[in-house]
Amino acid sequence: MPTEQAGLPELGEVLRDLRRRQARRTGERQLTYRELAVRTGWSHGILGEYFAGRVLPPTDRFDLLVRLLGATPTEQGTLATLRDQIEERRRRGDPPPRQLPTTGYRMIGRDTELSELDAMATDGAPIVISGMAGVGKTTLALHWAHRIAARFPDGQLHLNLRGFHPEGAMTTGQALITLLSSLGIAAPRIPADPEARAGLLRTVLRDRRVLVLLDNAAGADQVRPLLPPPGCLAVVTSRGQLTGLVVSEGARPLNVDLLSPHDARRLLAERLGAERVEREAAAVERIVVACGRLPLALAVVAARGALNPAFRLGDIADELDGSAATPTVTLGAVRTAFSWSYRLLPADGQRLFRLIGLHPGPDLTAPAAAALGGLDVVRAGAIMAELSRARLTHEHRPGRFTCHDLLRAYAADLSEGADPAADRRAAAERLLVHLAHAAGASTLVLDPLRKPIGIPAGQPPPTVTRPADEATAMAWFRAEHGALLAALDLAVRTGLDRLAWQLAWGIVVALERDGRWQDWITAQTIGLRAAERLADPGARAFSHRSLSVGHVRLGQTTAARAHAQTGYELFRQANDPAGAAVCQHVMAFTREHDGQWTQALAHAQRALALFRQAHDPVGQARALNSAGLYRAELGDHDAALDSCGQALTLQLGLGDLAGAAATLDSLGTIRHRLGDTVAAIAHFRESLALFAQQGDRIGQADTQGRLGETHLAAGDVAAAREAWQQSLALLEDIGHPGVDAARARLTALDRQS
The missing domain is CATH 1.10.8 (Helicase, Ruva Protein; domain 3)
Structure with missing residues (x-):
């Protein structure tokens, strides 16, 4: 059995070892590929590829193969994890993370400290490097980490915990999200509970050799859940000695003093x-x-x-x-x-450096600096480069600049003394307007049909460039994620509640794409509080509705219903039937989640009436589809077919292909329940074609799952397996939390057949 992460050739060697071991245990010769082909129904050629380590067996085949070769249940679980890790790396096509920033100048001195670090690293215990601000803890840690990086072939992670940042340290929960994302875990698969996140981090790093550099820690409690399992190495820097880690985790302490x-x-x-x-x-x-x-x-x-x-x-x-x-x-x-x-520095350079102390995020770009300073982007970029050459900032990634905490504090103090309060507020407002416009522009690229209610009035500032495509828009959101969340707090502290609400509006589509539902709820809660201070019923209604969506996505149906009900009442008071209809539709989803079909149908019917009142045919069709599904769950299949049929007619006439795909899936489900597997399969295939045309992988995965169930009901096990394999592949590709259930479904099918 392997004890550390392996590649495909090593997996083939494991299979060969199992075959040899089985022969020894039975006292017979090794099974030939032809004999295995007879038992499995696979070609002996593909079996040879599996054993040679040239082809990765699909999950269901691999599980069957190791069972045939006599693997124990414990070994089967370990081998399945190993196989899935290999597939995940191959699917992503990503190299192991190599996140260590460059160190710049050659290390001077610290020979004794480097030798001590070498000695400490022999047993794998965490290492804590402590010392006063500016003494060179990070430089020492990075220099040494680069020196030993080859010992950790599965990657090197770097995370600035911002322990002494003026805006506050990074929370442990956010740090776990960042580390898991760096390891390729898609946001929908990251648990909401911080303890579960810590467990997932340990699971992902199990049997890997990864170096984790946690820089600028505030205290032991912040760090403890981030520590990797044995086989990996954690290096922590902090101004404090983190005695708690030394006592409870056996961490090795190293104090860094002034240079000789x-x-x-x-x-x-x-x-x-x-x-x-x-x-x-x-x-x-x-x-x-x-x-x-x-x-x-x-x-x-x-x-x-x-x-x-x-x-x-x-x-x-x-x-x-x-x-x-x-x-x-x-x-x-x-x-x-x-x-x-x-x-x-020239006068505008001095002023921009002072204003950097106001920036709330972990780093900033030239456009953000230009917004702070009221400069054009070219001039701001030149100043940022000059600040970097003067060691007042550090360009840690191309185009992204950080500032040491001492320098940030120095800049903020200079601004406090030199810049009038009105000027500092104006700078913060320019930055927030820049971010709100940039987020809005990127959101409309991601969702062109979205009503731009959260974009500030007037033309976008010259610092904002509309992304060319969805990939560019999402890349911007991901790079600015930390700054956007911090900007929400800055807007509230500065008393700019309208901009706080607009920022909250502007980031929801990107958060939805990445499945960052906890961040969604955090942002919309800030937006709601801002809307309440503004006494803006429309903004409050939107925030409640948005919060209801976030809570239902997390399965928190009680909170979701409460927000949807409040949003519904506000939209009704504002005489906005379309907004009220969406709230009713969300309430239907909450009841659907809880299996309360009668209540779900009632909400869907109310949503339908309101969509009709608002003359919104797209909403009407989607409410009709939901009502049809709920009627089917209640056993009224004729009414269900009629409702979904009306929905499909509307959607095809409107060109709403996404809605039509969902309704065809519903029709397939209803036909399956009526025992008409031929019609069900036809509907599912039509649905799949439309989902594929829209690039909706979740829709395809769900429909493939139901198509497989219909094939199985029709007695076609091979077609069911193929559909479920395609569903699994799609879920794996997007990192969906339903991956484990999809794998279990395939495993159960193999056992039955």
């Missing part, structure tokens, strides 16, 4: 040139003392000197001397070092 005077001089020589440092050795000593041997301060000083080769180091030391009251590092000395690079 010798290494501080070496750092300056590396970045300024040895000849220049030797020529002004006395000035270098003064700089080292003034910076307190703090690497971050020394790096900023070196950046200023490198960008200005004509400057005398003695002049730089003179500027520093006034703030270094003691040989130990002081905040004043560090900020003086920061101030040099800041003072050399």
